[in-house]
Amino acid sequence: MRSRVRLSALRVSTDAVLGGAVAAAFTLCVFVTTGGDDLGPNTWSEIALVLLGAGLGVAARLRSARGRAWGTGTVWLFVALAALTIASISWSVQPATSWVEANRTVSYLAAFGGAVALARLAPTRWPALVGAVAAGTSIVCSYALLVKVFPGTFDPIDQIGRLRLPFGYWNAVGLIAAIGLPACLWAGARRERTRVLRGLAVPAIAVLVTTLVLSYSRSAVAVAVIGLAYWFAVVPLRLRAASVLALGAAGAGVLIAWALATHPLTHDHESLAARTSAGHSFGLLLVVVLGAMTIAGFALQLAIDRLHLPDQLKRRIAIALLCLVALVPVGALAGVAASSRGLTGEISHVWNSLTSSSPPVVGDSAGRLLELGNSHSVYWREGLKVGEHALLKGVGAGGFATAQGFYYSAQKVAQNAHSYEVQTFADLGLLGILISLALFVAWVACAKRAVAFRRRAPHELTAERAGLHTLLAIVLVYGLQASVDWTWFIPGPTVLALVCAGWIAGRGPLSPPVGAVPERIAISSPRVAASLAMLAGGLLLVCWAMWQPLRSADADGAAVTALANRNTATALADARTAANSDPLDYQPLWTEAAVYSRLGDRTAVIAAYRKAISVQPKNAQTWQKLGEYDLQIHRPRAALPLLLTAHRLDLATAELALSCAEQELHGRTASSGCGQLS
Numbered sequence: 001m002r003s004r005v006r007l008s009a010l011r012v013s014t015d016a017v018l019g020g021a022v023a024a025a026f027t028l029c030v031f032v033t034t035g036g037d038d039l040g041p042n043t044w045s046e047i048a049l050v051l052l053g054a055g056l057g058v059a060a061r062l063r064s065a066r067g068r069a070w071g072t073g074t075v076w077l078f079v080a081l082a083a084l085t086i087a088s089i090s091w092s093v094q095p096a097t098s099w100v101e102a103n104r105t106v107s108y109l110a111a112f113g114g115a116v117a118l119a120r121l122a123p124t125r126w127p128a129l130v131g132a133v134a135a136g137t138s139i140v141c142s143y144a145l146l147v148k149v150f151p152g153t154f155d156p157i158d159q160i161g162r163l164r165l166p167f168g169y170w171n172a173v174g175l176i177a178a179i180g181l182p183a184c185l186w187a188g189a190r191r192e193r194t195r196v197l198r199g200l201a202v203p204a205i206a207v208l209v210t211t212l213v214l215s216y217s218r219s220a221v222a223v224a225v226i227g228l229a230y231w232f233a234v235v236p237l238r239l240r241a242a243s244v245l246a247l248g249a250a251g252a253g254v255l256i257a258w259a260l261a262t263h264p265l266t267h268d269h270e271s272l273a274a275r276t277s278a279g280h281s282f283g284l285l286l287v288v289v290l291g292a293m294t295i296a297g298f299a300l301q302l303a304i305d306r307l308h309l310p311d312q313l314k315r316r317i318a319i320a321l322l323c324l325v326a327l328v329p330v331g332a333l334a335g336v337a338a339s340s341r342g343l344t345g346e347i348s349h350v351w352n353s354l355t356s357s358s359p360p361v362v363g364d365s366a367g368r369l370l371e372l373g374n375s376h377s378v379y380w381r382e383g384l385k386v387g388e389h390a391l392l393k394g395v396g397a398g399g400f401a402t403a404q405g406f407y408y409s410a411q412k413v414a415q416n417a418h419s420y421e422v423q424t425f426a427d428l429g430l431l432g433i434l435i436s437l438a439l440f441v442a443w444v445a446c447a448k449r450a451v452a453f454r455r456r457a458p459h460e461l462t463a464e465r466a467g468l469h470t471l472l473a474i475v476l477v478y479g480l481q482a483s484v485d486w487t488w489f490i491p492g493p494t495v496l497a498l499v500c501a502g503w504i505a506g507r508g509p510l511s512p513p514v515g516a517v518p519e520r521i522a523i524s525s526p527r528v529a530a531s532l533a534m535l536a537g538g539l540l541l542v543c544w545a546m547w548q549p550l551r552s553a554d555a556d557g558a559a560v561t562a563l564a565n566r567n568t569a570t571a572l573a574d575a576r577t578a579a580n581s582d583p584l585d586y587q588p589l590w591t592e593a594a595v596y597s598r599l600g601d602r603t604a605v606i607a608a609y610r611k612a613i614s615v616q617p618k619n620a621q622t623w624q625k626l627g628e629y630d631l632q633i634h635r636p637r638a639a640l641p642l643l644l645t646a647h648r649l650d651l652a653t654a655e656l657a658l659s660c661a662e663q664e665l666h667g668r669t670a671s672s673g674c675g676q677l678s
Contacts, residue, residue, distance in 0.1 A: 014125070014128075015125060015127045015128040015131065016128075016131075018122075018125055018128035018132075019127070019128035019129070019131040019132045019135065020132070020135070021132075022128060022129060022132035022136075022499075023131070023132040023133075023135040023136040023139070026132060026133075026136040026492075026495070026496055027136050027139050027140060029045060029491060029492055029495055030136075030140050030166055030167075030176075030492035031143075031166055032044075032045050033045050033490075033491040033492060034166055034167055034168055034492075035167045035168040035169055035172070035490055036104075036489050036490045036491050037489075039100070039549060039550050039553050040550060040553075040554075042104075042491065043103065043546060043547060043549070043550040045107070045491060046103050046104060046106070046107035046491075046546055047107075047543045047546055047547065049107040049108075049110045049111050049114075049495070050106060050107055050110045050539065050542060050543060050546070051539065051543070052110065052114055053109070053110025053111060053112075053113050053114030053117075054110065054114075054535070054539055055114075056113075056114040056117040056118050056121070057113055057114065057117045058532070058535065059117065059121060060116075060117035060118075060120045060121050063121065068508065069120065070116075070119075070120070070446065070449075070505070070506055070507065070508035070509075071116040071119070071120075071446055071502070071505035071506040071507075071508075072116075073442050074112075074116070074439060074442045074443050074446060074505045075109075075112070075113045075116055075505075077435060077438050077439040077442055078108075078109045078112055078113065078439060079109060080435050080439075081105065081109075081432070081435045081436060081439060082102070082105045082106050082108075082109045084393075084428055084431055084432060084435060085098070085101060085102045085105040085106075085397045085428065085432075086102045086105075086106075088102075088393065088394065088396040088397045088399075088427065088428060089102060089396065089397070089584065091393060091396055092395065092396020092397065092398075092399050093395045093396055093399040093402045093403050093616075093618035093619060094396060094398060094399045094401070094402040094403075094616065094618075094619060095396065095584040095615075095616065096549070096582060096584045096585035096586070096587075096616070097396075097397070097398035097399065097401075097402075098396045098397040098398050098399065098584075099548075099549055099582070099584055100398065100549055101397035101398040101427075102397060103545075103546045103549070104489070104491070105397070106542065106546070107491075107546075108494060108495070108498055111495045111498045111499055111502070112498040112499070112501060112502040112505075113502065114499075114502065115498065115499040115500070115501070115502025115503045115505075115506065116502045116503070116505050116506035117506065118502075118503065118506070119502070119503045119504075119505075119506030119507050120506050123507060123508075126464055126467045126468065126471075126503065126507075127467060129471065129499070129500065129503055130183050130186055130187070130467050130470050130471060131183070131187060131197075133179065133180060133183040133471075133474060133496065133500065134180060134183035134184045134186070134187045134201070134204060136180075136496070137176050137177065137179055137180025137183065137184075137208065137496075138180060138184070138204040138207055138208065140166065140176050140492070141173075141176060141177050141180065141207050141208050141210075141211035142207055143165070143166060144163045144164075144165060144166070144173050144211050144215075145163070145207065145210065145211060145214075145286065146283075147163070147164075147165045148163070148214075148259075148265060148275075148279050148282060149279045149280065149282055149283035149286065150276075150279060150280075150283070151272065151275045151276055151279050152272060152275075152276050156272055159268055159269045159270060160268055161265070161266045161267040161268045161270070162214070162215055162216045162266075163211060163214045163215045166492075167490055167492065169490065170215045170216060170217055171215070171217045171219060171220060171481075171485050171487070172487060172490050172492070172493060173211060173215045173217070173220075174211070174212050174215035174216075174217030174219070174220025174221065174224075175217070175219075175220050175223070175477075175478070175481050175485075175487060175493050176211075176492065176493055177208040177209070177211040177212035177215065177220065177224070178212060178220045178221075178223050178224035178227060178477050178481070179227075179474050179477050179478060179493060179496065179497070180204070180208045181205065181208055181209075181212075181224055181227065181228060182227055182228065182231045182470050182473040182474055182477070183470060183474065184201045184204045184205050184208060184244075184248075185201070185205070185228070185231060185241045185244060185245060185470075186231075186235070186237075186241075186466065186467065186470040187200075187201045187204075188201025188202060188204075188205070188240070188241065188244035188248075188297070188301075189201075189235075189237040189240035189241035189244055190237065190463065190466065190467075191237075191463075195298065195301045195302065195305065196298070198244075198297075198301045199294065199297035199298035199300070199301045200294065200297065201244055201248070201297065202244055202247050202248045202251070202293045202294070202296060202297030202300065203248070203251070203290045203293040203294050203297060204248070205244065205245060205247075205248025205249065205252070206248045206249070206251035206252045206255065206289065206290060206293050207252075207290070208248075208252075209248060209249050209252035209256075210252045210255045210256055210259075212224055213252070213256050214256065214259055214266065219481050219484050219485055220481060222480075223476075223477045223478075223480045223481045224477065226476065226477070226480060227473045227474070227476055227477035228245075228473075230469075230472075230473050230476055231469065231470065231473045234451075234469045235466045235469050235470065236462070236466070237466060240304055243300060243304070244297075244300065247293070247296055247297065247300055248293065248297075251289050251290070251292065251293040251296075254285075254289050255282075255285065255286065255289055258282065258285055259282060262278045262281070262282065263278075264277070264278040265278040265279065265282055375414075376418050376419070376484060379414050379416070379417050379418040379419070379422070380417060380418070380419060380422045382400075382404050382414075382417065383400060383404075383417030383419065383422035383423060383425060383426040384422060384425065384426075385404075386400055386403045386404055386406075386426040387422075387425035387426040387429060389406075390403070390426075390429055391429055391430060392429045392430055392431060393428065393429040393430075393431050393432075394424075394425070394426055394427045394428040394429035394431075394432060395426060395427060396427060397427050397428065398427060399426070399427055400415075400416065400417055400423060400426040400427055401414075401415040401416070402618070402619055402620075402650075403426070403618075405620060405649065405650030405651060405652055405653060406648075406649055406650065406651070416486035416489065417486070418484065418485050418486050419482075419483055419484055419485070419486075420436075420482045420483060420487075420488050421433070421436075421483060423486070423488070424436055443501060443504075443505055446504060446505040446507075447472055447475075447504050447505070449508065449509050449510075450468055450504050450505075450507040450508065450509070450510060451465060451468045451469055451472060451504075451510065452465060452509070452510040464510065465510060468504060468507065468510070471500040471501075471503060471504055472504060474496075474497060474500045475497055475500050475501045475504070478493060478494070478496075478497035479497070482494075548581045548582055549581075549582050549585070551578075551581040551582075552577075552578040552579070552581035552582030552585060552588060553578070553582075554578075555574045555575070555577040555578035555581060555588070556574070556575065556578035556587055556588045556591050558570075558574040559571045559572075559573075559574035559575040559578060559588070559591045559592075559595070560591060562574060563591070563594060563595055563598065566598075568595055568598055568599055571591070571595045572592065572595045572596075575588050575589075575591040575592040575595055576588075576592065578591065579592065583615065584615060584616075585615070586612035586615050586616050586619070586621070586622050589608045589609070589611050589612040589615065590608070590609070590612060590625060592608045593605045593608035593609050593612075593629075596608060602633060605629065606626065606629070606630075609622075609625055609626035609629060610626065612625065612626075613626060618649060619649070620645075620646040620647070620649035620650035620653045621646070621650075621653070623642050623643070623645045623646035623649065624642070624643060624646035624653055626639075626642050627639040627640075627642035627643035627646060628643075630642065631660055
């Protein structure tokens with residue numbers, strides 16, 4: 001009996017250590033990669049993910065128990081998606097961007113595949129993963145609130161009222177909070193954890209709900225509601241979870257009400273002094289409320305442990321709660337029917353607001369949470385139009401931002417299509433959609449097998465089933481939000497969701513462990529050693545390829561600095577290094593042209609600009625750059641066809657330069673705006 005107690009304590013300790021390590025890794029990933037647009041830290045993070053994922057895969061092959069390798073099909077379909085992304089570099093309208101996106105996709109593959117392998121290596125450690133999600137999201141959301149408490153320390157120049165950091169994007173902040181809610185509900189409602197850990201779930205939920213609302217992210221609020229509805233529908237811990245959620249939400253309500261009533265804290269364009277004063281007051285309130293929530297959480301868990309309700313009373317309470325929840329949409333429907341437009345008129349108004357090609361302007365105040373107007377329908381129309389003109393294989397990964405100018409004379413309103421599906425259709429065409437759909441169907445089959453839908457799980461696995469449903473709710477929240485936003489490009493939430501999805505895929509059927517002996521393959525075997533050597537060589541090659549865009553950007557930055565310091569020899573050497581490192585990017589060639597311009601070598605300048613055109617012939621900017629240079633040296637006849645090509649590739653490009661070229665070609669006086677091209 002004592003040995004069983006010691007084993008149980010050891011298991012809890014191992015889960016805590018592993019969960020802490022995963023939470024720390026996730027938090028580090030968030031703060032290093034931030035919004036996913038800084039090439040330096042993102043590249044090194046991607047390389048780290050590839051090495052870690054490959055290491056877990058090798059360990060699973062060498063050390064896991066004999067048996068079927070569940071989830072292998074989903075991994076291979078993800079490999080196909082990554083391969084298509086890499087292949088799209090060859091036909092992309094913006095191949096340098098496609099290279100970066102290929103690196104990102106390969107790192108996501110490593111995160112997903114590594115989680116599949118980890119589920120095979122340690123299938124009983126699922127509590128560590130769910131706990132890591134709860135801890136990691138709580139840490140990130142606490143930081144988001146801390147930025148408001150100390151604006152002068154963390155972000156003195158930011159004048160946006162919505163929570164924005166650490167991602168630099170409010171919807172990503174809201175998404176992290178939405179992802180954390182099911183995990184914190186599980187942590188506070190499960191019976192197996194100690195009372196201390198369960199009690200901490202209450203202040204964590206208060207932090208998450210506060211962050212969710214103060215991000216003003218409508219999509220995050222919507223997917224959070226859907227995720228919680230799914231969790232309560234399938235996890236048999238409803239009364240415990242409802243009490244934990246209600247108590248945490250009550251604390252969040254106090255914080256939200258105070259924050260919304262404090263103008264300098266939640267509105268735009270406030271002075272630093274006003275924001276600092278309001279932030280310090282909010283910090284004091286935050287400490288008081290979270291302290292009270294911690295005490296209340298411990299008291300709640302003590303009451304739950306001591307109070308044993310009859311099953312009949314539990315059912316009645318559950319039915320009452322379900323009725324209350326069901327009355328919410330009924331009340332909303334009645335309110336809509338009683339409005340001035342009536343039910344059908346209100347539905348028509350909502351539809352027009354969601355699909356209008358000229359959506360109303362939505363502010364950045366809390367009132368936007370109740371508004372329906374948005375620009376997503378415009379983004380989706382543009383994405384579908386781009387995909388229709390490159391139906392089979394798209395315009396190349398990340399090419400939407402460049403290709404959309406071919407079809408629209410207005411200025412570009414977004415660099416992303418704000419939907420994984422629409423973006424994939426534009427970038428990778430029907431091939432990308434089919435592979436993504438196959439991957440989704442295969443993963444759903446794995447999830448259905450893992451959580452044992454439509455059949456009762458063995459009694460000893462009911463806790464794991466609840467944990468797997470929690471992971472499934474997390475993936476559901478992320479997947480729905482990624483369908484209406486560009487979350488795929490932000491590594492923090494994406495890696496977290498992919499790890500949860502990979503664990504579900506690799507878990508296999510929900511059945512008790514059979515005590516299989518791990519298959520230990522001798523590394524000293526010549527065949528195994530050769531395979532490992534080949535794998536190591538392949539990994540080095542992949543990591544080297546992933547590093548090249550960063551190496552090019554660093555060298556190009558060094559060239560610009562040297563040129564500013566009038567060190568043309570060093571600048572030219574650095575520019576050539578940048579161009580050789582990333583032969584698909586035009587920017588190093590432009591820097592090289594700037595060096596030659598400083599040296600007065602017009603022939604070399606034109607040659608560099610022409611090489612940039614040959615590198616990216618479908619990019620309007622490369623044609624426009626050479627055309628504008630020809631205008632600067634008074635060669636309007638040479639500039640005109642270049643500028644016409646640029647305008648054909650991007651209808652909003654080169655209009656001023658075209659007008660200036662025609663004026664100079666016909667001997668007319670140049671307009672006042674032409675001076676800025678010189």
